[in-house]
Amino acid sequence: MAVRNLGGRKLRSWLTMLGIFIGIAAVVSLVGMGEGLRIAITSQFGFVGSDVLTVTAEGLATAGPPGTGAPNPLSDNLAAKIEKIPGVEAAINRYLKSGTLEFNNKQGLGFAMSVPEGDNRKIMMKMLNLEAEQGRLLKDGDGRKVLLGNSYLDKSQFGKPISSGDYVYLNSIKYQVIGIMKKKGSFLFDQAVLVNTKQLLADFGDDGTTNIIAVKVIDESRIDKVKEDVEKLLRKERDVKVGEEDFSVSSPEQTLEQMNSVLGAVQWFIVILASISLVVGGIGIMNTMYTSVLERTKEIGILKSIGARNRVIFLLFFLESGFLGLVGGIIGVILGITLAYGLAYLGRTLLGADLIQASVSMGLIFGSLSFSFVIGTLAGLLPAYQASRKHPVDALRFIK
Amino acid sequence: MKKAIIKLDNVWKTYTMGNVKVHALRGLSLTIKDGEFVCIYGPSGSGKSTAMNMVGCLDIPSQGDIFLKGKNIAHLSESDLAQIRGKTIGFIFQQFNLINTLSALENVMLPMVFQGYSEQARRARAIKLLDMVDLAKRMDHKPTELSGGQQQRVAIARSLSNNPEVILADEPTGNLDSKTGNKIMDFLRTMNKKEKKTIIMVSHDQSLAKYADRIEYLRDGSIIETKNNGKR
Numbered sequence: 001m002a003v004r005n006l007g008g009r010k011l012r013s014w015l016t017m018l019g020i021f022i023g024i025a026a027v028v029s030l031v032g033m034g035e036g037l038r039i040a041i042t043s044q045f046g047f048v049g050s051d052v053l054t055v056t057a058e059g060l061a062t063a064g065p066p067g068t069g070a071p072n073p074l075s076d077n078l079a080a081k082i083e084k085i086p087g088v089e090a091a092i093n094r095y096l097k098s099g100t101l102e103f104n105n106k107q108g109l110g111f112a113m114s115v116p117e118g119d120n121r122k123i124m125m126k127m128l129n130l131e132a133e134q135g136r137l138l139k140d141g142d143g144r145k146v147l148l149g150n151s152y153l154d155k156s157q158f159g160k161p162i163s164s165g166d167y168v169y170l171n172s173i174k175y176q177v178i179g180i181m182k183k184k185g186s187f188l189f190d191q192a193v194l195v196n197t198k199q200l201l202a203d204f205g206d207d208g209t210t211n212i213i214a215v216k217v218i219d220e221s222r223i224d225k226v227k228e229d230v231e232k233l234l235r236k237e238r239d240v241k242v243g244e245e246d247f248s249v250s251s252p253e254q255t256l257e258q259m260n261s262v263l264g265a266v267q268w269f270i271v272i273l274a275s276i277s278l279v280v281g282g283i284g285i286m287n288t289m290y291t292s293v294l295e296r297t298k299e300i301g302i303l304k305s306i307g308a309r310n311r312v313i314f315l316l317f318f319l320e321s322g323f324l325g326l327v328g329g330i331i332g333v334i335l336g337i338t339l340a341y342g343l344a345y346l347g348r349t350l351l352g353a354d355l356i357q358a359s360v361s362m363g364l365i366f367g368s369l370s371f372s373f374v375i376g377t378l379a380g381l382l383p384a385y386q387a388s389r390k391h392p393v394d395a396l397r398f399i400k
Numbered sequence: 401m402k403k404a405i406i407k408l409d410n411v412w413k414t415y416t417m418g419n420v421k422v423h424a425l426r427g428l429s430l431t432i433k434d435g436e437f438v439c440i441y442g443p444s445g446s447g448k449s450t451a452m453n454m455v456g457c458l459d460i461p462s463q464g465d466i467f468l469k470g471k472n473i474a475h476l477s478e479s480d481l482a483q484i485r486g487k488t489i490g491f492i493f494q495q496f497n498l499i500n501t502l503s504a505l506e507n508v509m510l511p512m513v514f515q516g517y518s519e520q521a522r523r524a525r526a527i528k529l530l531d532m533v534d535l536a537k538r539m540d541h542k543p544t545e546l547s548g549g550q551q552q553r554v555a556i557a558r559s560l561s562n563n564p565e566v567i568l569a570d571e572p573t574g575n576l577d578s579k580t581g582n583k584i585m586d587f588l589r590t591m592n593k594k595e596k597k598t599i600i601m602v603s604h605d606q607s608l609a610k611y612a613d614r615i616e617y618l619r620d621g622s623i624i625e626t627k628n629n630g631k632r
């Protein structure tokens with residue numbers, strides 16, 4: 001019956017639910033996006049393990065992969081010096097070169113990344129956690145062979161998918177594709193063009209600088225000490241004072257934590273904003289319920305005259321109000337999911353990266369739904385009580 | 401002789417509006433026996449509806465006692481009143497007072513919901529009752545799709561749904577033309593004779609009063625004359 005009554009007053013019910021479903025939609029989409037962003041950022045770094053430090057040169061804000069375009073690049077003999085610091089297992093130069101990638105007579109942009117040889121390859125592979133979907137990973141002695149990121153399986157890049165065994169032109173030099181990596185969910189790796197260090201330097205030129213130095217520490221509990229030592233060394237080598245560093249030493253794990261906490265704060269902010277809109281929605285529901293109680297005073301009188309107890313009347317309006325909230329919540333969730341995935345899709349097509357991924361969990365959905373129901377019932381509490389207390393005779397005499 | 405089912409004993413009802421006191425009932429005493437068909441007759445404002453509300457457990461008196469089946473209901477709580485009302489009293493109103501969002505069948509089923517009957521039992525009984533008032537074919541219609549007379553017949557069926565001992569009808573034909581009104585009165589008469597229901601009807605229409613066994617003349621909140629309709 002509560003449901004039936006809602007049906008009878010469609011427009012007002014919808015208007016009332018507006019507040020609720022805007023609020024819920026905001027919560028679902030933004031929390032969903034936030035979770036997605038979190039996942040995306042986590043995978044963006046590509047490194048796993050809390051025992052890795054990355055050294056990059058800092059300077060002008062630049063576009064492109066980390067460490068490129070800094071005014072004072074890192075010289076590549078630093079790695080050997082860092083390796084001598086106690087507690088460091090290995091320091092590996094990583095070169096990033098941007099160039100053109102040609103396949104199927106179409107040109108595109110490619111970021112070539114170096115893969116070290118020898119023992120360092122093993123360490124690096126462990127750090128990056130790479131796996132081949134097609135073909136194999138690079139090994140020592142591979143010359144003009146490339147390992148490509150998963151996104152090249154997508155035919156939209158070059159009109160048809162690249163598969164292992166194909167030939168591509170990197171800066172007009174012919175390379176054979178040795179394998180395609182499994183999807184990492186990270187722009188950097190899914191678009192990556194991996195080449196052995198020697199070959200990369202031979203083909204792209206070696207200017208004695210590197211983009212990233214990846215430092216693996218032996219004991220992760222001592223990573224902070226190692227970080228300080230590396231910084232000290234770099235300050236000395238590059239002749240800069242404390243506070244004026246033109247480089248940064250960071251552990252991806254740490255950065256992640258920082259970003260996650262910022263993201264968390266942003267999410268909380270959004271949740272608070274959404275809560276305000278939900279409260280407004282709740283007040284809207286309360287208002288509708290008061291009007292509804294007034295309008296149906298006569299009906300209350302009739303119900304009482306045929307034996308409905310106060311409790312029944314209360315429940316009738318209480319549930320109706322909760323239901324109003326719930327329906328608003330359902331619409332809000334649907335809207336929110338659509339919005340989250342829509343924005344993620346927009347992000348993907350505009351930025352061409354998997355940076356934003358929507359991820360709406362079941363918990364979020366059920367949480368929002370029960371929350372909206374509770375808001376509805378809370379808003380209905382007073383009107384329902386008022387309805388139940390109406391005197392039957394007065395209620396029956398009530399004329400619209 | 402039959403026992404009294406309803407007894408009003410020196411009942412007063414006073415409404416206070418601002419600092420003006422309106423005495424709707426002034427020491428009304430009335431006894432109604434099981435199976436009787438009584439008409440309370442009186443001019444507008446004489447307190448007929450107020451008296452009905454007291455008998456129907458919709459309201460409690462300011463003073464005096466009301467006995468329903470020997471039980472004093474003058475001081476009961478609202479919840480207890482609702483329960484007694486649902487079980488023992490069936491209301492028929494001048495304005496029909498059906499719930500417009502529900503079908504005829506659902507309207508008749510509704511009082512049984514509050515007494516905790518099963519869905520099947522409710523449906524079966526409601527269909528039977530609607531059949532009795534010749535509305536079996538219209539049971540899925542909404543009240544707004546029915547004529548006044550038909551709506552009042554639905555209301556009669558509804559008043560009977562919990563098989564109450566007493567049926568209260570406050571000007572049941574007030575909104576109907578005389579022909580339809582007579583038909584409704586015939587139904588009430590049948591309820592009284594066949595189902596042995598006690599019927600109390602309020603009217604200010606002399607022509608309807610003849611349907612009753614007894615007419616109580618009410619003026620200014622108390623009975624001024626009682627007339628028996630002899631054998632009928």
Ligand SMILES: Nc1ncnc2c1ncn2[C@@H]1O[C@H](COP(=O)(O)OP(=O)(O)OP(=O)(O)O)[C@@H](O)[C@H]1O
Binds near residue numbers: 415442444449
């Ligand atoms: N809720 C109320 N508040 C104040 N006064 C009331 C109330 N209900 C009834 N009265 C007064 O009590 C008196 C009796 O009213 P009641 O409705 O019982 O008359 P009635 O005989 O049913 O009249 P009618 O034939 O017009 O229906 C009237 O003077 C009326 O104004």
Ligand SMILES: [Mg+2]
Binds near residue numbers: 450
């Ligand atoms: Mg009246």
